[in-house]
Amino acid sequence: MDEQTLSLKQEEKVLLVGVYGPDLSREEAEEHLAELERLTHTAGGNPVKKILQNRTTPDREYYIGKGKVDEISLMITMYGADTLIFDDDLSPSQVRNIQRVTKAKVIDRSGLILDIFASRAKTSAAKTQVELAQLNYILPRLTRAWTHLSRQKGGIGTKGPGETQIETDRRLIGKRIAVLKEKLKKLDQQRFIQRKGREELTRVALVGYTNAGKSSLLNALTTDNVFAEDLLFATLDATVRRHQIGKKQILVSDTVGFIRKLPHSLIESFKSTLDEIRESDILLHVVDISSTGLDDYIKVVRKTLEEIKADDKPVILVFNKVDLIKDPVKLAEIKLAFPKAIFISAAQQIGLHELESEILRYIANEYESVTVKIPVNNYKLVSFVHDAGTVKKVKYQNDKVIMQVDLHKNDRIKLEKYLLAADTETSFPVS
Numbered sequence: 209m210d211e212q213t214l215s216l217k218q219e220e221k222v223l224l225v226g227v228y229g230p231d232l233s234r235e236e237a238e239e240h241l242a243e244l245e246r247l248t249h250t251a252g253g254n255p256v257k258k259i260l261q262n263r264t265t266p267d268r269e270y271y272i273g274k275g276k277v278d279e280i281s282l283m284i285t286m287y288g289a290d291t292l293i294f295d296d297d298l299s300p301s302q303v304r305n306i307q308r309v310t311k312a313k314v315i316d317r318s319g320l321i322l323d324i325f326a327s328r329a330k331t332s333a334a335k336t337q338v339e340l341a342q343l344n345y346i347l348p349r350l351t352r353a354w355t356h357l358s359r360q361k362g363g364i365g366t367k368g369p370g371e372t373q374i375e376t377d378r379r380l381i382g383k384r385i386a387v388l389k390e391k392l393k394k395l396d397q398q399r400f401i402q403r404k405g406r407e408e409l410t411r412v413a414l415v416g417y418t419n420a421g422k423s424s425l426l427n428a429l430t431t432d433n434v435f436a437e438d439l440l441f442a443t444l445d446a447t448v449r450r451h452q453i454g455k456k457q458i459l460v461s462d463t464v465g466f467i468r469k470l471p472h473s474l475i476e477s478f479k480s481t482l483d484e485i486r487e488s489d490i491l492l493h494v495v496d497i498s499s500t501g502l503d504d505y506i507k508v509v510r511k512t513l514e515e516i517k518a519d520d521k522p523v524i525l526v527f528n529k530v531d532l533i534k535d536p537v538k539l540a541e542i543k544l545a546f547p548k549a550i551f552i553s554a555a556q557q558i559g560l561h562e563l564e565s566e567i568l569r570y571i572a573n574e575y576e577s578v579t580v581k582i583p584v585n586n587y588k589l590v591s592f593v594h595d596a597g598t599v600k601k602v603k604y605q606n607d608k609v610i611m612q613v614d615l616h617k618n619d620r621i622k623l624e625k626y627l628l629a630a631d632t633e634t635s636f637p638v639s
């Protein structure tokens with residue numbers, strides 16, 4: 209690399225690398241790389257080239273094949289790039305091997321997301337949680353090669369503790385982790401005291417993929433001014449606002465968005481922020497209706513809710529940004545596929561009253577989260593459940609389908625009758 213390339217500090221030139229294969233189609237991998245591109249921009253990098261490789265299984269030493277690594281080395285020179293970002297997580301030794309051959313800085317998906325979190329964290333709670341996640345991520349990767357490269361180059365992947373802690377050894381990092389955990393414990397206690405004052409109000413939490421419009425919805429509902437931006441991970445803290453619907457006062461909370469392959473160290477250290485979701489009574493799952501591959505986005509959020517143990521809450525599915533859907537047929541198709549969802553535009557203030565009425569119906573306990581077990585071949589019943597309720601989880605067991613679903617109590621009574629008439633083997637609810 210020449211002098212000129214090295215001086216490009218702000219807009220670090222980056223090559224993005226992804227893999228497709230038996231579990232991921234090329235189109236899906238392309239979409240994932242497009243997301244990685246946005247993440248890289250968010251982190252301040254300048255993605256100059258996307259590289260995809262078809263592989264059945266990842267290479268143990270290099271993740272991608274050695275031949276591909278050599279090819280990438282040439283591209284690095286060609287594009288004057290100094291960084292490689294992978295769409296997956298790499299083992300510490302894979303990072304070392306690729307770095308040795310390419311002489312470039314190598315960042316994996318978790319490293320990139322952690323870096324963005326580090327630059328977004330503003331409050332003491334968010335900063336502490338991100339630092340803890342970063343240290344847990346760095347610890348197994350702390351080798352001479354890694355510290356040497358990071359110290360020399362700076363830029364993406366080296367923010368936060370990367371700069372201050374990199375010279376310290378594992379033992380010091382261990383100590384710092386203990387200090388951060390203690391700090392979080394204290395913050396948790398403060399939160400507990402704050403919460404006591406608002407215990408009797410119903411708590412509604414906004415959840416969803418990053419950039420779906422959660423903060424915009426909070427602003428639209430409460431005429432508030434929470435930071436909403438066309439950025440990934442614009443929000444990292446939990447914001448709680450009172451909101452009046454008719455005579456009913458509720459609390460609405462907005463918090464960190466989800467993303468596919470959210471680093472586990474982040475989920476663990478963001479416990480206090482995610483508690484806001486776990487302790488709420490109702491979830492509004494906000495989905496950006498204009499995104500391609502809606503089902504995938506919905507699945508990622510449901511899986512993350514499962515992971516943080518918040519999947520037992522009643523969920524109102526809210527499709528946001530309807531103003532962006534110009535084709536009425538497409539909108540009708542989505543409405544048909546999600547008959548219980550609410551369609552809104554936070555930006556244009558469309559559908560907000562309907563959403564509020566639905567929230568009131570949930571508060572009045574008109575909906576219950578139940579699990580039903582139905583023979584797969586009883587199409588009529590299966591489609592009744594899909595039409596009447598919001599199905600949150602589907603599992604197959606022999607010739608039965610087990611569905612976790614939010615049902616209106618009238619529909620629950622109906623279903624109970626149908627089930628009794630249909631099949632003695634059918635159980636409802638399933639214990």
Ligand SMILES: Nc1nc2c(ncn2[C@@H]2O[C@H](COP(=O)(O)OP(=O)(O)OP(=O)(O)O)[C@@H](O)[C@H]2O)c(=O)[nH]1
Pocket residue numbers: 416417418419420421422423424425435436437438439440441442443444463464465466528529530531532552553554555556
């Ligand atoms: N066209 C349109 N854009 C919207 C709408 N709602 C939100 N947006 C835009 O979508 C982007 C993301 O909105 P946010 O409210 O920041 O999204 P978020 O879910 O809070 O995102 P994170 O905090 O990053 O997880 C912003 O640029 C908003 O202006 C809408 O109804 N229509």
Ligand SMILES: [Mg+2]
Pocket residue numbers: 422423424435436442443462463
């Ligand atoms: Mg937000």
